[in-house]
Each structure stands twice: as structure tokens, then as C-alpha cells.
Amino acid sequence: MLFGFDEEFQTIFLFIFTLLIFFVVPSTYLNIKGGKLEKIYSKSLLKDGRFWVVCIVYFVIFGFRYNYLQDWSQYVRYYEYIQSGGENNGWREPGFYIFVKMLTILGFNYYAMFVIECFMWIFSICYLFKDNRKYLVWVLPFVFVTSTNLALVISRQFFAMSFLLLAYRDYWDGKNLRALIFACIAPMLHFSAVIWVPVFYFLKKIEFVKPVWMVAAFLVITVSSSVFFDILASSAESITVLFNLFFDSAVYDVSTLDSLQSETTGANLRQMLTLSITRGIYIYSYYYFRKRGFLSNPIMNNIALIGSLAIIVDLLLGYNMIFSRFATYIRIFYDIGWGIFSYMAFVRIKAASTTSKILIFLAMFYMFGSFFLGLGGRKAEVSDVNPFLIYEIK
Numbered sequence: 001m002l003f004g005f006d007e008e009f010q011t012i013f014l015f016i017f018t019l020l021i022f023f024v025v026p027s028t029y030l031n032i033k034g035g036k037l038e039k040i041y042s043k044s045l046l047k048d049g050r051f052w053v054v055c056i057v058y059f060v061i062f063g064f065r066y067n068y069l070q071d072w073s074q075y076v077r078y079y080e081y082i083q084s085g086g087e088n089n090g091w092r093e094p095g096f097y098i099f100v101k102m103l104t105i106l107g108f109n110y111y112a113m114f115v116i117e118c119f120m121w122i123f124s125i126c127y128l129f130k131d132n133r134k135y136l137v138w139v140l141p142f143v144f145v146t147s148t149n150l151a152l153v154i155s156r157q158f159f160a161m162s163f164l165l166l167a168y169r170d171y172w173d174g175k176n177l178r179a180l181i182f183a184c185i186a187p188m189l190h191f192s193a194v195i196w197v198p199v200f201y202f203l204k205k206i207e208f209v210k211p212v213w214m215v216a217a218f219l220v221i222t223v224s225s226s227v228f229f230d231i232l233a234s235s236a237e238s239i240t241v242l243f244n245l246f247f248d249s250a251v252y253d254v255s256t257l258d259s260l261q262s263e264t265t266g267a268n269l270r271q272m273l274t275l276s277i278t279r280g281i282y283i284y285s286y287y288y289f290r291k292r293g294f295l296s297n298p299i300m301n302n303i304a305l306i307g308s309l310a311i312i313v314d315l316l317l318g319y320n321m322i323f324s325r326f327a328t329y330i331r332i333f334y335d336i337g338w339g340i341f342s343y344m345a346f347v348r349i350k351a352a353s354t355t356s357k358i359l360i361f362l363a364m365f366y367m368f369g370s371f372f373l374g375l376g377g378r379k380a381e382v383s384d385v386n387p388f389l390i391y392e393i394k
Contacts, residue, residue, distance in 0.1 A: 007388035012375045014061050014389050015148075021057045022144050025050050026136035030347065041131045045123070048133070054140065055122045062152060063115030066392040069153050070385055079103075079110040095188025096156060111393075117159045121151055124162035128169050128303070128336070135300075137347065139339030145371035146335040154325060160190035161329055168200050172299050196329045203306050207298070211287050214308055218283060221315045222276050274366060279311045281363045282334065285341045285356065294344050294351045306330060307337030338363065 005013065028050060032040065045051050067073060078092060083104040088097040103112045125143055129135050151158040167182035187194035286295075286304050295301040310330040317323040345352040345360045352360070 007390055011387075011389040015375055018057055018061055019141055019144055022054055022140040023137060025053050026133065026140060029134040030137065037134075041133065045126055045130050050133075051123075051126050055119055055126075058122050059115045059118035061389070062148070063118040064111055064391055064393060065114065065152065066390050067386045068389060069149065069387065071153050071155070075113065075155065076110050079113055083110075092156075093188055093191055095185060096159075096190070099189070114155065117155045117162075120162040121158055124165040125336070127166055128299075130169070132297070132300070134347070135340060135343045138342040139336055142339040142342065142367070143332070143335050145368055146338075147332060149374075150328065154328070157190045157192060157325065157328065160186040160193040161332065163189065164193055164196060164200060164329065165332075167197075168204070169299075171201070171204060172302075192326055193329065195326070199330075203309070204302060206305060207301070208290075209305065209308070214283060214287075217312050218279065218315075221312060222279075278363045278366055281359045282311065282337065282341070283308055285360060286337070288356055289341065289344055289351065292351065294348070300340055303333055304337040304340055307334040310334040338367070 029037065029040075040048060065072070079100055082088070082097070082100050088094070092100075099116075100113060103116075106112075122140075125140065126133070126136060129139060147158075163182045163186040167179040167186065170176075170179035170182065183197045183200075186197065286308050289295050289304075290301065295304060310327070310333050313327050313330050314324075314334070317327040341360055342364060345357045
């Protein structure tokens with residue numbers, strides 16, 4: 001244990017410490033004015049000390065985690081298998097095999113794999129805002145509280161997502177060749193990314209969706225989901241069972257998938273009303289800030305708009321654990337969008353009305369509250385899953 005803390009307190013402390021770093025360090029951008037800030041923006045992100053502080057804190061705390069949540073041991077076994085001279089034999093995508101093989105040749109142990117994945121995840125989020133780094137004061141905390149545990153469980157998918165986000169930003173900057181390279185790397189790390197390469201290409205071209213169409217789609221799908229919830233839940237479980245039949249149980253453990261599917265379905269049932277209100281506030285916030293001209297930056301507008309579209313995708317795919325993982329690629333824009341709106345509401349104070357600030361605060365209270373409640377209610381419900389951050393450096 002670190003400093004003699006018990007496992008639960010240690011986990012809570014490290015999560016809260018990281019969250020504070022993610023808020024405090026980017027907030028220093030807010031005190032820099034005019035030309036000095038533009039000078040910082042003109043330099044590479046890798047030359048920005050603030051980026052390195054948040055990145056190092058994240059990859060040290062979470063990259064060196066030991067046996068944390070699901071899939072950790074699976075990736076360690078794969079790494080050690082390749083390290084011992086084993087062949088990939090189609091077990092993992094070729095890009096991930098090459099990545100692991102290179103690390104083993106260089107003499108690193110499996111922690112190097114997790115550290116690099118963590119680094120790339122934070123780098124990709126910061127890279128999206130390389131010329132608007134002030135927004136990170138809220139973007140990083142929102143991404144942290146909404147996606148960290150998932151990012152650590154399905155770390156290979158988030159590794160692939162990191163390259164997709166890099167490709168997305170480079171495409172906006174007109175760096176088409178580098179964007180293409182990053183886009184090709186993503187499905188080589190996790191094949192599920194392949195369907196999002198063309199989708200992100202076309203989403204970048206969407207400038208606006210009429211409110212009437214967005215609201216109508218949201219209401220119809222939300223109400224339909226509520227009415228037909230039992231059917232959707234049953235169908236989701238059936239799809240998960242079929243998925244188990246078609247994939248090697250050595251890679252996809254049947255009992256684990258069933259357990260995760262039950263958690264996914266149950267969470268939707270318990271939180272449907274709250275989630276619907278929160279999502280509705282997001283859609284309202286997008287059109288409110290766009291109408292007032294605060295989303296004039298085309299990249300900011302596109303990220304926030306994709307976040308709105310992610311709500312629809314999540315409503316359609318979120319009931320099945322397998323399909324929900326595909327939706328993760330676009331759902332991250334929803335989390336980032338909340339960071340953008342929070343910056344406009346609480347930093348650019350004149351950008352939002354009192355009503356908008358209250359609504360955004362309520363949504364923030366729900367998401368951050370869920371995060372803190374989750375930290376305080378951790379227990380090992382499954383014997384082979386460790387819910388606490390512990391360390392065993394080798």
C-alpha cells in the first residue's frame with residue numbers, strides 16, 4: 001500500500017488527486033493573456049510543460065496499475081506469451097502484435113504497454129485542443145470522470161481510439177497524409193475502429209443539423225426505448241449469447257460477458273430518466289451556444305455536434321454490451337462536448353444565461369456525483385476482479 005493506506009482509501013485518493021491535477025494544471029492557461037498564450041499554442045504540445053504534468057500523473061498512476069478491473073490479466077498473459085517467443089496466430093490484430101513485439105525486443109515488461117496506452121489517450125485528447133488549450137480545464141476532468149475506468153478495461157480499444165482522434169484533428173488541419181496513416185493504424189490495433197474511419201471522415205463535413213430533426217429523433221428513440229425496454233433488454237442478452245457462440249472463449253470469457261451485459265441492461269433501466277434529462281440538456285446547450293455564436297470555431301462546433309449525434313447512436317446501441325463498445329468511439333465526443341459547454345458556462349461567464357448555467361451545473365452534478373459515489377462504493381463482487389488501484393512494480 002502507498003503511505004500505509006488501505007486499498008479503498010488509496011484508490012479514492014489517487015482518483016481525486018488525478019482529477020484535481022486535471023483541473024488545476026490546465027487552469028493556469030486562464031491567467032495567460034494575448035500574445036503569450038498564442039505563442040504557447042504555436043509550439044508543439046510536446047514542448048508544453050503543462051501537458052507533461054497531466055500526462056505523467058495519469059500514466060504513472062494508471063499505467064503502473066496492478067491487476068485492476070477486467071482484462072488486465074488477459075493483456076499481461078498475451079504480453080508474456082509474446083515475450084516468451086509465442087506467435088500471434090490471429091489472437092490479436094497485427095498492429096497490436098507488432099507493438100507488443102517491439103516492446104519485448106527492447107526488453108520492457110508489460111507495464112510499458114499500459115504506460116504507452118495511457119500516454120496516447122491523454123495526448124490525443126489534448127491534441128484535439130492544441131490551439132485552444134484553455135478548454136482543457138473542463139474537458140480533461142469530464143473525460144476523466146466519464147471514461148477512465150472503461151479506458152483501463154478496454155485499453156486496446158482506447159489505444160486505437162487515440163489514433164482515430166489524432167487522425168480526426170489532422171484531417172481538420174489539412175494534414176491528410178498523416179491523418180490517413182493514423183486512421184490506418186487504428187484498426188490495426190483494434191479492428192472495431194475500421195467502421196469509424198469513414199464515419200469520422202463524413203462527420204467532419206457536417207456543419208449543422210436542424211434542431212427539429214435532432215430533437216425529434218431524440219424524443220422518438222428515447223420514448224421508444226422506454227416503452228420497449230424489456231424487449232430491448234431481452235434482445236441484447238440474446239445477441240450476447242450468440243456472440244459467445246461465435247468467438248473463442250479464451251478471448252471472450254462467457255461468464256464475464258454475461259455479467260457485463262446484465263450490468264449494462266440494469267444500468268439503463270435504473271438511470272433512464274436521469275440520462276434522458278442529461279442528454280436533453282446537452283442538446284439544448286449545443287443549440288444555445290451555437291445560436292449565440294460561441295461555436296464559431298468549426299472544430300469546436302463539429303466536436304459538440306458529433307456529441308449530439310452520439311446520443312442517438314448510444315440510444316440505439318447502448319443496450320447491448322458488444323454494440324455499446326462500438327458506440328464508444330463516438331460517445332467520447334459527448335464527454336468532450338460537456339467540457340466545452342462547461343468552459344463556456346463557467347469560464348466565459350457572459351456566454352451563458354443563468355438558466356443555461358443551472359442546467360449545465362445539474363448535469364455536471366449528476367456525472368461528477370456518479371463518479372464520486374462509484375469511488376466510495378467499490379467492492380470485489382467477482383472473486384477474480386480487483387476494483388482497487390494497487391501496485392506491484394517488477
